[in-house]
Amino acid sequence: MKTLQELWNSLHAALVEIGAMVRFLVRLLIVAPRALVRFSLVAEQIYNAGALSLVIIMLSGLFVGMVLGLQGFQLLQRFGSEEALGTAAAIGLVKELGPVITALLFAGRAGTALASELGLMRATDQLSAMEMMAVDPIRRVVVPRFLGGIIAMPLLAAIFSMIGIYGAQLVGVQFMGVDSGSFWSQMRSGVALVDIREGIVKSLAFGVACSLIAVYEGYYAVPTAEGVGRATTRTVVTSAVVTLFLDYLITAMFL
Amino acid sequence: MARRTSHTLNMGTGLFVLLGFAALFFLTTQTTNRGLTIGSRPHYDVTAKFDNVGDLKVGSPVSMSGVEIGRVVTIDFDLKDYKALVVMRLDSKYSKIPSDSDASIYTQGLLGGKFIGLTAGGAETYLKDKDHIDFTQSAFVLENLIGQFLASFTKSATPAPEKPK
Numbered sequence: 001m002k003t004l005q006e007l008w009n010s011l012h013a014a015l016v017e018i019g020a021m022v023r024f025l026v027r028l029l030i031v032a033p034r035a036l037v038r039f040s041l042v043a044e045q046i047y048n049a050g051a052l053s054l055v056i057i058m059l060s061g062l063f064v065g066m067v068l069g070l071q072g073f074q075l076l077q078r079f080g081s082e083e084a085l086g087t088a089a090a091i092g093l094v095k096e097l098g099p100v101i102t103a104l105l106f107a108g109r110a111g112t113a114l115a116s117e118l119g120l121m122r123a124t125d126q127l128s129a130m131e132m133m134a135v136d137p138i139r140r141v142v143v144p145r146f147l148g149g150i151i152a153m154p155l156l157a158a159i160f161s162m163i164g165i166y167g168a169q170l171v172g173v174q175f176m177g178v179d180s181g182s183f184w185s186q187m188r189s190g191v192a193l194v195d196i197r198e199g200i201v202k203s204l205a206f207g208v209a210c211s212l213i214a215v216y217e218g219y220y221a222v223p224t225a226e227g228v229g230r231a232t233t234r235t236v237v238t239s240a241v242v243t244l245f246l247d248y249l250i251t252a253m254f255l
Numbered sequence: 256m257a258r259r260t261s262h263t264l265n266m267g268t269g270l271f272v273l274l275g276f277a278a279l280f281f282l283t284t285q286t287t288n289r290g291l292t293i294g295s296r297p298h299y300d301v302t303a304k305f306d307n308v309g310d311l312k313v314g315s316p317v318s319m320s321g322v323e324i325g326r327v328v329t330i331d332f333d334l335k336d337y338k339a340l341v342v343m344r345l346d347s348k349y350s351k352i353p354s355d356s357d358a359s360i361y362t363q364g365l366l367g368g369k370f371i372g373l374t375a376g377g378a379e380t381y382l383k384d385k386d387h388i389d390f391t392q393s394a395f396v397l398e399n400l401i402g403q404f405l406a407s408f409t410k411s412a413t414p415a416p417e418k419p420k
Binding site: 051158 | 276283
């Protein structure tokens with residue numbers, strides 16, 4: 001009986017959390033068109049979320065691509081079809097690894113920054129001060145960060161995939177001796193435009209999810225040092241789980 | 256957070272967005288076969304009927320002597336004579352293909368995808384838009400070949416019938 005009660009309590013808490021997040025999303029979306037008008041604010045957040053994540057995205061993309069090249073080569077060599085390495089690497093990167101790893105890195109690099117920034121603004125009463133000055137903090141602070149994340153994510157994922165393909169090409173063609181011509185031509189005949197579209201849809205969805213979770217956790221953080229820390233942790237954990245869940249969902253939809 | 260000067264901010268944002276779109280452009284044009292020129296090129300359509308197309312797909316290449324001259328645009332089933340009707344879109348650059356050329360379905364590599372190979376005939380007239388290729392050869396289907404092989408094997412293994420006296 002007691003465990004049942006506990007189960008209900010945690011379920012109830014989860015439902016409340018999901019409901020609050022969806023309502024927050026609706027609130028952001030209502031304000032979004034008006035916030036887009038002052039694009040300089042959004043641009044600044046594109047810089048924060050996107051341009052500043054560029055180094056980690058590019059480095060990760062390079063190494064993920066190189067590992068794909070190495071592992072793919074070892075596997076494909078057994079069947080004597082090393083030329084399919086280009087297709088394998090490109091499909092893997094564009095459809096799965098690009099969007100997913102970018103989202104996970106984004107949650108770790110930009111999501112935590114957003115959550116702690118908003119959480120500290122809350123803890124130091126900056127948000128309340130804005131409200132007192134009749135400035136809507138949602139419109140002035142939260143929505144530009146949310147939109148910046150959404151715009152930055154597909155671009156980051158595309159950069160990740162591109163660098164990754166060159167990483168795979170570096171290992172496969174330069175180190176392992178796969179023919180460069182068949183690497184690219186097999187890729188071209190093996191990758192369809194639908195695959196690219198799937199990658200873009202995924203990264204857009206992840207962008208919405210990760211940015212929403214980050215700004216939600218930050219905005220509603222408990223205004224203490226501990227609360228901000230917890231909000232940051234929860235941002236990463238929730239973002240990762242939601243990203244992987246959405247990934248499964250969207251993959252199933254595109255099959 | 257210290258406020259950056261707006262110049263570097265704009266530079267960084269612009270650079271990032273530019274790089275992102277360059278990457279998207281790279282992915283859509285370089286990793287797929289949808290080059291920018293396809294679609295706008297002048298082309299003409301030719302049809303052919305096959306007994307069996309195997310796993311020929313829309314978008315499979317049509318080649319002549321190994322050179323890609325077009326792509327398969329539609330694959331349909333013809334209910335009149337129960338054959339697969341394939342429409343090929345050929346580049347107008349290759350417009351002087353004899354009208355009695357034949358089309359065969361081949362396999363790329365051992366287990367690769369299927370493609371259509373055209374072999375030039377000897378006619379003086381050339382294929383035009385909406386023309387039909389009469390001579391076709393179906394896809395090579397592994398199961399049929401194994402079936403034929405097994406049939407011939409069992410026939411030779413059974414003892415020959417005794418001669419009537």
